[in-house]
Amino acid sequence: MEYRVVIPAAGQGKRMKAGKNKQFILLEDQPVIVHTLNVFQNDPNCIGIILVINEKEKKEFCELVDANKLSKVSHILNGGKERQDSVYKGLKALPGEEDGVVLIHDGARPFVTCDMITRVAKKAAAKGAAVLAVPLKDTIKSGNDGIVLKTLNRSSLWAVQTPQAFRSSIIIKAYEHAERCGITATDDASLVEELGYEVSIVLGEEYNIKLTTPYDLSMAEVILKWKENKG
Numbered sequence: 001m002e003y004r005v006v007i008p009a010a011g012q013g014k015r016m017k018a019g020k021n022k023q024f025i026l027l028e029d030q031p032v033i034v035h036t037l038n039v040f041q042n043d044p045n046c047i048g049i050i051l052v053i054n055e056k057e058k059k060e061f062c063e064l065v066d067a068n069k070l071s072k073v074s075h076i077l078n079g080g081k082e083r084q085d086s087v088y089k090g091l092k093a094l095p096g097e098e099d100g101v102v103l104i105h106d107g108a109r110p111f112v113t114c115d116m117i118t119r120v121a122k123k124a125a126a127k128g129a130a131v132l133a134v135p136l137k138d139t140i141k142s143g144n145d146g147i148v149l150k151t152l153n154r155s156s157l158w159a160v161q162t163p164q165a166f167r168s169s170i171i172i173k174a175y176e177h178a179e180r181c182g183i184t185a186t187d188d189a190s191l192v193e194e195l196g197y198e199v200s201i202v203l204g205e206e207y208n209i210k211l212t213t214p215y216d217l218s219m220a221e222v223i224l225k226w227k228e229n230k231g
């Protein structure tokens, strides 16, 4: 199942408090973004990587792409203010003539595997739109001013990850619609849901975490060791 992938990496990593974009933090001597890019570079089904970056960091990203022979990176583009702006810029670089499968994957999620990618890409090819997700382990309540409003039914709740996968015509239409109507969202599938399309849920893995806070870096060490032992 051939696909292209847009990888937003243009954030500032404020919550990580590392004093730099978290994409450059080293995990086992390699920057986070190189771990992420390598997964797609090594997946035979990936036919192109569109990397979206912060203009000020262009030199660093270009050097990493060259040094690690990431030959599938077809574009290195400047991102925008929010993740949504960055992804939209990436989507605009897709070849207009094909309506293939496009994946969107956070640069800050380095533990994705070929298996997960294949599962979500296949589902998107068949159904149009799919996200990776895992069942919630905690009970979730909504609240206001420190008071519980409601306890949500956990059995119908999912923690959504990336990659999220779409037929490119659908995701482009969704981003165009969002721009026209001023809709903002924290994930890509929400914009597709806004258009009334069905989005399939594909089982992800608990370890496919997004590196967000310093605590996640300790988790990252554990996950790397665990993955090595696993095989």
Ligand code: CTP
Pocket (backbone or CB within 6 Å): 007, 008, 009, 010, 011, 012, 013, 014, 015, 016, 022, 052, 079, 080, 081, 082, 083, 084, 086, 087, 106, 107, 108, 109, 210, 211, 212
């Ligand atoms: N991202 C992006 N462009 C932005 C904001 C975010 O490309 N304007 C990317 C990040 O680089 C990251 C992914 O979107 O790979 C998920 O975003 P998040 O985890 O929020 O990363 P940051 O925005 O960098 O972190 P923070 O919100 O803590 O500043």
Ligand code: MG
Pocket (backbone or CB within 6 Å): 011, 083
């Ligand atoms: Mg952010």
